[in-house]
Amino acid sequence: MRDISTRQDQFERRIKIFWIIIICGLLVLLGRIAWLQLIEGERYFRISKNSRLRLVPLPCSRGLILDRNGEKLAGNEAFFSVGVVPSNVTDIDELIKCLDEFLDIDKEIAKKRIQEANNIFRPVWAKRNIDLSAVTYLLEKEEDFPGTVILTQPVRSYYYDEMCAHVLGHVGEVNQEELTANSTFGVELGDLVGKMGVEKAYNSYLQGEKGGRQVEVDAHGRTLRVISEKDPLPGDSVYLTIDLEMQKIAAEKLGQRKGVVLIGDYETGEILTLVSHPTFNPNLFSWGVSEDEWSKLVQDPGDPLENRALRGEYPPASTFKVIVAAAALEDNIIGKEDTFFCGGELLVGNRIFKCWKEEGHGRLNLEEAIIDSCDVFFYQLGLKIGMDKIIQYSRLFELGEITGIDPVSEKDGLLPTREWKLKAKGEAWYPGDTVNLSIGQGFLLVTPVQMFRVIAAVANGGSLINPYLVKEVVDSQGKVVESFSPGRGKKIPISSSVFDFLGKSLRGVVREGTGWRAENKIVKIAGKTGTAESSDEERPHNWFIGYTLSD
Structure with missing residues (x-):
């Protein structure tokens, strides 16, 4: 009888230990659930929401630059880019390898841009200015390129190439220092901003304001429906004091000689002509100037980037x-x-x-x-x-x-x-x-x-x-935002x-x-x-x- 009683006590102890383990496990599980719900719940909700919702930026058109008579000197043309949404990419190296097979992308730069994106739920461009056949191929094979999207973006176009380069300046990709400047409010890495000339001095007017489209996507990143949309606001247009016809004549007469032609109104200070030579083609920068092209410009003994009228x-x-x-x-x-x-x-x-x-x-x-x-x-x-x-x-x-x-x-x-x-x-x-x-x-x-x-x-x-180059700034509705007429200075x-x-x-x-x-x-x-x-x-x-x- 004693053996039977001893075995029964051992069995009951084991049952108690088993229940204690089950109860402890349940308490740990309940504690974890409480932690996830009460402490981490908002974060996981946000991740879950973002995994099906995407904010697609809508680029704005940069403002026009025109001469005193309304002749367009700088404007915008549409082009396609391949963008990548970092959060949708599981294997960056494999994706870049696949894209490189038919797009010839700069793999190192593309990988760096994807890895260092400020917002992993927004697309960053991997290759700019792709042709229509590449767009069609990517759309047909989108399941083979997870995380990729086609972006339609405006590119800056300078209609008279070198002739007005030192007046207009050029655009380029924003850097970290410029992101902190007031003139680049709302600009993100990858965006283009003015780097010299009128493009830089009046960037806050020309930049415009990007819009956005909130969409619901499936597991492959494909758009299911548009939830909300905000239209982009185009930049203001800048009217110069420059007279294009006079600029053409001055550039032709100066020819290939190193020098400056500067003509203005001695009563008002309006600059009618500003030609500096040697010069450069600002369109090189619109697509992102290559290292070779940049080296040629900065190593050129003629200093083509230098505006001799103002800096010589x-x-x-x-x-x-x-x-x-x-x-x-x-x-x-x-x-x-x-x-x-x-x-x-x-x-x-x-x-x-x-x-x-x-x-x-x-x-x-x-x-x-x-x-x-x-x-x-x-x-x-x-x-x-x-x-x-x-x-x-x-x-x-x-x-x-x-x-x-x-x-x-x-x-x-x-x-x-x-x-x-x-x-x-x-x-x-x-x-x-x-x-x-x-x-x-x-x-x-x-x-x-x-x-x-x-x-x-x-x-x-x-x-x-007081010499000046800009007459007025006009918004997209034709309303004058600001006029410039410094007039005479001191006697x-x-x-x-x-x-x-x-x-x-x-x-x-x-x-x-x-x-x-x-x-x-x-x-x-x-x-x-x-x-x-x-x-x-x-x-x-x-x-x-x-x-x-x-x-």
Whole structure:
């Protein structure tokens, strides 16, 4: 009986242990269910919802860029891309391998874009600009390419290629730094934004706002139905001050020579023509410039990406004599009929400074010196004025400062001072430096747009104009969003009689002096020539600044 009782006790203990295990298991299971429901429930609900719902971005059209007469300079053309929804891809390497077999994609870039996508439920492009046959093939075989979608996107098109490149600029894929900028609100990695020129400066107007379509998809990512949709908003159109016909003529006349043609209204500051050469084709960037193409551009010794009108810094040469003459007359350092003798050279210290005319000009007054661009006359005049006074008057014309035409990339040139030379060169300022300064050479550097401002001030009687490239911004409904008309800036504190004298002298330069090639039977032109010496390997920099006269 005792054995039977012992076995019964053992059996009951085992039953109790078994129930304890079952109860503990149930408690663990209930605890896990509670955790999933109460703590992780919202996250899993979101994942479940997103696994059947997709937000498909609808690209917006970038705003147009037009000339002052409404001629389109930059617009958009539609093209197809292959997109990949990262959350629907189980084997990235296999998918990329399959796509590469008929699309010839950049496998490394495509894989990186898919892996680093900000939102795994939104498509990222793997290959842009595919043809219609590739679109058809992908749609027919979509089950063989899980996670792929066809995207219809606008591509930027520049209708006159290189002709307006430095004015318009170009677009490119946004980088991380630009994503934080106010002008790129709502932009994601992979989107195109303005990178230079008007495209960059007015990107916030041109960009537009993307729309979106929420759709329900099946396990293969195929759309079952559209749940909701928001239409994209196109970007605003930008009207420039540029005149396309004038731009064409200027580009044709400049040809393949390295240089700038800059024409504007000396009363309003509107820029009518801006041509810089060498140039580039901005359409290269619309599709995503290749490494080879980019290397060619940045390694080209002609610097085709550089806008010489705004960023080229050059000695102004004899065009600077306009400011030197203004300083001399305004401060009564010389009279209009006072003369200096030019024998072809001038000894300053132990150095000889030559005139461009070897035999010299003889004795001549200020007007004659401007007309014939006599260097020796201005050497003597510069020494009499002094470098400090010359720099003072240069600042009245705001040399050494940006004009504001493009505050993003414009350069400010260089107005050398005694302090600058001591710091930059470790030397004092010598009389020979003043001699060079008086004919616009030596350390002095200006940009073409700065000299446009100088000659405009002479033409309009002494007001500094504010050069600008954009007239107005108009939305897709034709409503003017913003107009630009900076108007004249400050009045230069130089007497009107001095400006009248300069205008009369500059007319003489064209009529009978060094600027005779600009003489025209249709309109009267006043101006000043300049030839700046450069290094032995380079040709001199040739200048002409001028304006037309009304009868």
